[in-house]
Amino acid sequence: MLREFELDLPGDLQETLTRLPGGTPLAGGTNLLVDLRARREEAKRLVWLGNIEAFRDIKIDKAHVAIGGGTTVGDILRNSAMIDAAPSLVGAARVFGGQMVRNQATVAGNVCSGSPAADTVPPLLSLDAEICLASSTGVRSVPIDSFYSGFKKNQRKQDELITGLSWSVPGPSTANLFYKLARRKGDAITVVGVAVTVTRDGDRCSDARIALGAVAPTVFRAKDAEAMLTDQPLTEELIDEAARAAMAQSNPIDDIRASADYRRHTVHMLTRRLIGQAWRSLAGKEADK
């Protein structure tokens, strides 16, 4: 049974920000309402974000992407420019929940849910996204890489709202991929999520991102593995070594979905596979040049 709560329906952004102290933002409700019903969540007053103007706007130009704080996972899929502007995020959106949930669930809500299995977070980490936070006292921007501080802990202050997220459009020498490993193909909680970004400069990898979901208290970047790849030609051996390093950096738990051991194994397999795929796809592009 749903816990009782008050519901605020502020009319615009300014009013929303003044209502936030002591209140809990309500976006799609696909985490919040579920948690209230299961009594995992105690929020007494919810502040509905649905009246904020242009809150779902997506702006994509040649170099830059900015999505509003109310952008849903479905909005990501429906925007045809997104496939080049954030390939991994589109990949995650495709395997996110079911259609009804995708229509309702917001990217900001996913980021705030803080779940290590949140599917949009590895892609956003692999894209070096910035989170824009606003309160009635001001606005600030936090790189997503420094947003999470522990299990379901993050840098957002209680009265802050995520008003948007932004990142740079990957260039032609960059490949960006995501894979969700789960116990079934549709509508399932992620067992391991891997997002990678590989930028190629000639025969070398000039930059790499490896973001891992569901294998630690928060989604995180396997920076040891990234460093091993940077400024190197990516041989199969090196890719495998880096994937092993990613595995070593993960710190998964046993739960009813999978054992820690299996999660580590698949981090190794999937990181290796995605980096290899990304690298080879760029080799094709190099050859075309």
Add this chain to the structure above:
Amino acid sequence: MTDQTTARHTEANVVLRQVGKPLERTDAEGKATGRTRYAGDYTMPGMLHAKVLRSDIASGKLKRLDASKARALPGVTAILTAEDLPDRLAATDMPGQTGQKRAATDRQILVREIIRHHGEPLALIAAETPAIADKAHDLIEYEIEPLPGVYETSAALQAGAPVVTEPDNIVGEHKIRKGDTEKGFAEADHIIENTFHTQFIEHAFLEPEVGLAWVDENGVINIRMSTQVIEHFRFIADAMGVPHNKVRILGAMVGGGFGGKEDITVELYLALLAQATRRPVRLAYTREDSFVGHGKRHPFDITHKTGVTKDGKITALEVTIRADSGAYVFLSPYVLLYCAVAAPGPYRIDNVKIDSKAIATNNMYTSAFRGFGAAQACVAYEAQMDEIAKAISIDRFELRRHNFMRTGDKTATGQTVESAIWSDKCMTQALAALGEPTNAEGPVKVGRGVATYQQSYGRITWFHDTAEAWVGIEVDGTVIVRSGVTDIGAGQASALGQIAAELLGVGLDDVVVYNSDSAVTPLAGTTTATRALYMTGRAAHKASEILRGRLVEFAASELGVRPEDVDLANGQAFVIDNPESAMSLKDLAARGASEGLQRSELAMFRAPFTDPIDEETGQGPVFPDFTYGCHAVEVAVDTETGEVTVLKSVGAHDIGQAINPQAVEGQIEGGALMGQGYALSEELIYQEGKLVSPSFSEYLIPTSMDMPEIKSIILESRSGLGPFGAKGIGEPSLTPVAPAIANAIADAIGTRVFDLPITPEKIVRALREADENA
């Protein structure tokens, strides 16, 4: 055995006008437009809302239960605890019919003292609103002293184990002895032994349990609810201590049953609360209530030891079966019997020895589930066939062909199967339908598998099963069918309409079927055991045929010909050799009415009746008949992650005669989905008897993204005991799917996972072990 079936159809040239056509079912439009009323859609003025308080501990002693705070809450109308109830039991049985000992420990309506499973009910609440009922639920105070429990069948059999069921935790045992297994093993060139394990699963019907009860002006307790079995009115009356005619169960269209609405669910609670409050009471389970509130599918451990000659003839089979019956007996002895009888599969084996036990634990009780023990049996015997083929290096399809029972053969219990056995045809067609193999790439391996089966339809023959149906023609020539059959989504009611339409010469549109009312519609028995079409269809057939006879005779005299010259079709009675000479059914019925022609018939169909099988040897007939068929799949397995993709899925079944082929496809497709979940992803996880995830976020039924397109191949031997030679397909369509998938995975990766579900993790582990052993 007195076989009362008169008309045994073979592949005769029968002209069918309504039967065998994919007609739009009578329930289709209402469901598609949302106008169908399910049990949960009914309300009444002044209705109260009920809730059940349950134990969150699997094994314990209820020390204290104090509902005073809850009772004091404004809006709470009644709280019932064991103190307030008659000391009667709450487990149903098919009384006196097993020849089995009945477990000495049975379930009480509400816990008095000992709690034996997670979710056992402690108190019933009725309140003015659902929210007040929820609050009252939280205000009831109780104290449970945990007691040592037992959660594994092996532990439950050990000396000194906690006794869940008096005296020794054994709630059922069956033996089958045929031939001489020692001799059979001596004749074998190879002996292959394997143990297979199946898991607890959930029925996961779309519609959780729900009902509405009221006591009417005659003092009758009426219960409108979602159930497979309106005949539980008798049991409710007994439990309440009122005469049987004072309880009435009315069904509604049911949103899925799969065996999970075969035992009682909400009806007893509703009856008690309606009687206590004298107001209408509604009880609707949430999904969480449903997960902990009804019995599950039995986990089984099944060991096959098979003797086989080098050219693939099976000479001996020993099977040891263990089922976890959970905390209460419910239908466990029968589920166990089905498993034992099914254990040899559709194969002719001369020397067989089967031993089976159902064992009580403090896990959730287990009971009926589509396939009813025979599905678990198939998981083992079809995996074993592939393991035998692999061990002796022989083609696995040829191995099956070599050993298949053929029409006229006897089962392991010595029952001669009189209908067609088309296992070979079904397998050949299913395999052909898989088409060209899909190419494998890199770490992804592709494999194929089949499973064939023998699955009964109709009840155990010593239950002396009967069904009734009433068919009448109105004075305007339209037709009404009345039968108690519950329609659990498979088109059970519509099929009766199609049968009546066929025999009375009208269209399905001209027939209205009234079903599922224990007081008003003639009782048809339950919609379980793949018996609804067979039994009720035969009753409707019989009633229609008698009525047809009268109409034909009357028309013949009106048309001045002999009755055998008259046929009924297209709303007319006409002379076969001179169709111009005809009269409309409307005129015929109206004329008949004015002449006092009886325009209705109530008929009873009786299944074959037998005595129970021999307790020591298990010899004797057990079921009326069997369905045979095959499911074939192709899978891709990612050997790095263990992920499985089912690429192709084909069901080919000899169902005797399809009454409505589209409805049959529905069963085959649904079976393919349910079986895929059973094979790959579905599992209820109990820790110390506690269900740790009563939610669809952890209990993973396949989604549309997980399913390939299903191909259905319908074979029609017209040799079954059902109407027009039909067999049954409800349970059979599920049975072979999981073993076919297991076999395909084993084919792809070269090693086998012996316990369901075959998760990616288990595949990775099996590959690693195979690697280490190599």
